[in-house]
Amino acid sequence: MDEQLNDAPCGFLTLSEDGIILSINQSLLTTLGYNLDELSGNQINSILTVPAQLFHQLYFVPLVKLENQVEEMHTTLQSSNGEEVPVMMNALPKKRQGKTEIDCVLIPMRKRNEYENELLIAKKEAEAALIAKHKMNVDLEEALKNLKHLNKQNQIYKINTKKELELARKIQVTSLTDPIVNQNIQIESFYEASNELSGDIYGFYQIDQHRYGIILLDVMGHGISSALITMSLHSLFQRLISKGVNTEDVMKELDNHLHSLFQTNEEAWHYCTAINLLIDTDKQTIEYINAGHPPAFLQDTNGKLHQLHSTTPPIGTFEGIQFKFNTFTYTKGSRLLLYTDGVTDPLDSEHLCTLLAENQFMSISKLKEKIIQSLNKQEHSYHKSDDQCFILVDLK
Known part of the structure; x- marks a missing residue:
């Protein structure tokens, strides 16, 4: 793991399909109070609380398989001294040497919105880079034309539905x-x-x-x-x-x-x-x-x-x-x-x-x-x- 990722201001780990910890950065090790040798090759359950272990199997694993990603999943880690560490997890499976590995970023819950915005910006920039790499200029120009058309339709929709939305809002508030x-x-x-x-x-x-x-x-x-x-x-x-x-x-x-x-x-x-x-x-x-x-x-x-x-x-x-x-x-x-x-x-x-x-x-x-x-x-x-x-x- 390179030095920048190892000392990043957030946790990072890579799991196998079976939940084995393949790699883990120093930031997360420091947060949990473990050495690399103590966690490498162990099950993810070794750093999850008991309720989080159940939630991992019922929610995280199926979501990775069905949606091919996990966004904003709340879970709780357990440090070496038994302290609970609430985090928000984003995960993405990757094919490496014919095997599926799951890259996970774990962010402390404090100041959640700032971190979420940073992740969203990074995600959009990555998507834009992929589009720029794999799409021809003609495709991009066509996409921009479609976007302008959609924006124009969206503006018309906003004007036509403003009154209906206000009425729906009043109905929703009245039901409280x-x-x-x-x-x-x-x-x-x-x-x-x-x-x-x-x-x-x-x-x-x-x-x-x-x-x-x-x-x-x-x-x-x-x-x-x-x-x-x-x-x-x-x-x-x-x-x-x-x-x-x-x-x-x-x-x-x-x-x-x-x-x-x-x-x-x-x-x-x-x-x-x-x-x-x-x-x-x-x-x-x-x-x-x-x-x-x-x-x-x-x-x-x-x-x-x-x-x-x-x-x-x-x-x-x-x-x-x-x-x-x-x-x-x-x-x-x-x-x-x-x-x-x-x-x-x-x-x-x-x-x-x-x-x-x-x-x-x-x-x-x-x-x-x-x-x-x-x-x-x-x-x-x-x-x-x-x-x-x-x-x-x-x-x-």
């Missing part, structure tokens, strides 16, 4: 649930689309005197296609959760619905991360399933933060996923924060933890405004490219 405030619980939310329409959707419902259902979903992508899927899912989970259907069956129905939408059109395939909670204020229990979604935070009365990590792959990825819920008890005075990754792009998870810790006794209405102010402040130096949504819950 209002805050819930009573003697047992208070639920507040924030929602802002990056464009006219959003791929984020949520709902929270009082099922009976003591039970409340909360769900937060993030459909891949943005814009019209994602918004249509969110509205389709919304009508389904609103009916199920309002009737008190358990979290397992809710997630199974949503998963089946996504598979039924795209079973005859793989090109239109979308998946969705989701977290679904059932809160019983009488028993003081929380039942939850996290399907590939960023971990929610539970702040107990002592101020300690607990994370509700992902328990299954995102819905709509693989058929036959078993959705198993986790249940735990809470003490009155605890607080929950659920969010989509559009919030942790400008504000990393550590910043959210700090906001919760420093404002434990602040009302969630004021805490909500404080988080929004932090998001707005960051956006002066950050180009927002994702929908933003979070839910705050006070368990009285």
Whole structure:
């Protein structure tokens, strides 16, 4: 491995088709606290946490084979001293000497957007270089003509559909649930689309005197296609959760619905991360399933933060996923924060933890405004490219 790649400010490793580590750069070795001899020739599982090992087999391996690449996969590495290291992974298989090898770039989650933009720029430059190398000038000129034509059509489309998009946005916002405030619980939310329409959707419902259902979903992508899927899912989970259907069956129905939408059109395939909670204020229990979604935070009365990590792959990825819920008890005075990754792009998870810790006794209405102010402040130096949504819950 050359010196520049070996000391790059990100992790790099090459895997065999069987998941054997063929090479690994010094930057990643330093991050994990290993020597090259300790990892070379070992299975990738040797540096993955137990949940990440399962996620690797269920999500990473099939994606490499089906899509011939992996983009923006969240996983967790484990260092030599047992510390968890959250990373975002991009991977690309390559044929070398008749064998398939998988090159992987691993980027720490902090300042994710800056790194993502750098990767996207590098990817576009590589694609442009390949086009310049393999295409004749005549083909390039024809492509430019087609691009101009498409741009012209796109401008006409934007003008003709502006009113329709605004109406669709109003319908989408109207479908969102209002805050819930009573003697047992208070639920507040924030929602802002990056464009006219959003791929984020949520709902929270009082099922009976003591039970409340909360769900937060993030459909891949943005814009019209994602918004249509969110509205389709919304009508389904609103009916199920309002009737008190358990979290397992809710997630199974949503998963089946996504598979039924795209079973005859793989090109239109979308998946969705989701977290679904059932809160019983009488028993003081929380039942939850996290399907590939960023971990929610539970702040107990002592101020300690607990994370509700992902328990299954995102819905709509693989058929036959078993959705198993986790249940735990809470003490009155605890607080929950659920969010989509559009919030942790400008504000990393550590910043959210700090906001919760420093404002434990602040009302969630004021805490909500404080988080929004932090998001707005960051956006002066950050180009927002994702929908933003979070839910705050006070368990009285």
